[in-house]
Amino acid sequence: MHETSPIELLFGGMEKLGPGSNADTLKVLNMLPKRPYEVIVDAGCGAGRQSLVLAQQLQTRVHAVDSHEPFLTDFLQRAKAAGMENLIQTHCMDIADISNCFREVDLLWSEGAAYNIGFPHALRTWYRAVKTEGIVVVSELSWLHGQVPAQVREFFRSCYADMRSTNENCSIIQDAGYDLLDMYTLPNSAWIADYYDVLEPRAKALLNHADESVRVLAAETLEEIRIFGCAEGSYGYVFFIMQKV
Numbered sequence: 070m071h072e073t074s075p076i077e078l079l080f081g082g083m084e085k086l087g088p089g090s091n092a093d094t095l096k097v098l099n100m101l102p103k104r105p106y107e108v109i110v111d112a113g114c115g116a117g118r119q120s121l122v123l124a125q126q127l128q129t130r131v132h133a134v135d136s137h138e139p140f141l142t143d144f145l146q147r148a149k150a151a152g153m154e155n156l157i158q159t160h161c162m163d164i165a166d167i168s169n170c171f172r173e174v175d176l177l178w179s180e181g182a183a184y185n186i187g188f189p190h191a192l193r194t195w196y197r198a199v200k201t202e203g204i205v206v207v208s209e210l211s212w213l214h215g216q217v218p219a220q221v222r223e224f225f226r227s228c229y230a231d232m233r234s235t236n237e238n239c240s241i242i243q244d245a246g247y248d249l250l251d252m253y254t255l256p257n258s259a260w261i262a263d264y265y266d267v268l269e270p271r272a273k274a275l276l277n278h279a280d281e282s283v284r285v286l287a288a289e290t291l292e293e294i295r296i297f298g299c300a301e302g303s304y305g306y307v308f309f310i311m312q313k314v
């Protein structure tokens with residue numbers, strides 16, 4: 070990758086590429102039906118933080134899918150350092166193609182990545198990859214209540230106009246052919262620790278970068294962090310735990 074790649078400059082080397090934490094991944098994992106999960110796919114794994122938690126906890130190989138090769142390279146180094154490379158298999162491919170490559174999946178996990186191909190589309194296309202009664206866990210940015218500050222509403226009008234309420238996402242899940250088993254909303258701390266508190270100083274340091282696209286990404290990131298600070302809990306990442314009917 071070119072050394073001035075905006076994504077690499079801002080996110081390179083980070084363990085968390087979105088809100089979340091090992092404790093929250095474990096909490097959600099413990100909400101699943103207790104049974105063997107043999108075929109596990111992590112869609113949009115990034116640097117693989119949650120893949121490692123799943124693999125370690127279930128002692129089962131995780132197929133970690135992402136289209137950004139540098140994140141996977143970084144991930145494999147972490148897996149090796151943790152002595153877990155035998156439990157991780159990376160696949161550099163589009164998460165939209167998962168159903169072409171995987172069948173009879175017992176557990177399809179995706180933290181903060183499904184929106185890239187559209188939450189409804191992700192659920193429909195992954196349906197074919199999952200075995201009957203298989204479990205799908207997706208975290209999706211959702212409106213949590215109706216009292217949204219005007220500047221927050223305005224920000225998401227351009228950044229994520231398709232963002233839906235939790236109830237609307239529940240309907241999408243049902244329409245896609247899943248039973249909703251449970252939900253869990255990430256606490257604010259999971260956005261800040263090791264994510265916004267790493268990104269903010271990095272973004273500030275890049276505001277005067279020579280490359281305009283780097284400056285734009287840095288400014289957008291700082292605006293996202295500012296909006297989070299005045300959101301009054303109006304949105305959050307909701308984990309939807311589903312079972313294929």
Ligand SMILES: C[S@@+](CC[C@H](N)C(=O)[O-])C[C@H]1O[C@@H](n2cnc3c(N)ncnc32)[C@H](O)[C@@H]1O
Binds near residue numbers: 086088112186
């Ligand atoms: C916000 S990051 C979340 C990464 C990781 N799940 C985490 O929580 O740290 C989204 C990830 O999805 C990946 N991604 C985005 N669109 C993708 C696509 N169409 N196919 C595969 N990976 C994709 C990005 O490369 C990135 O690693």
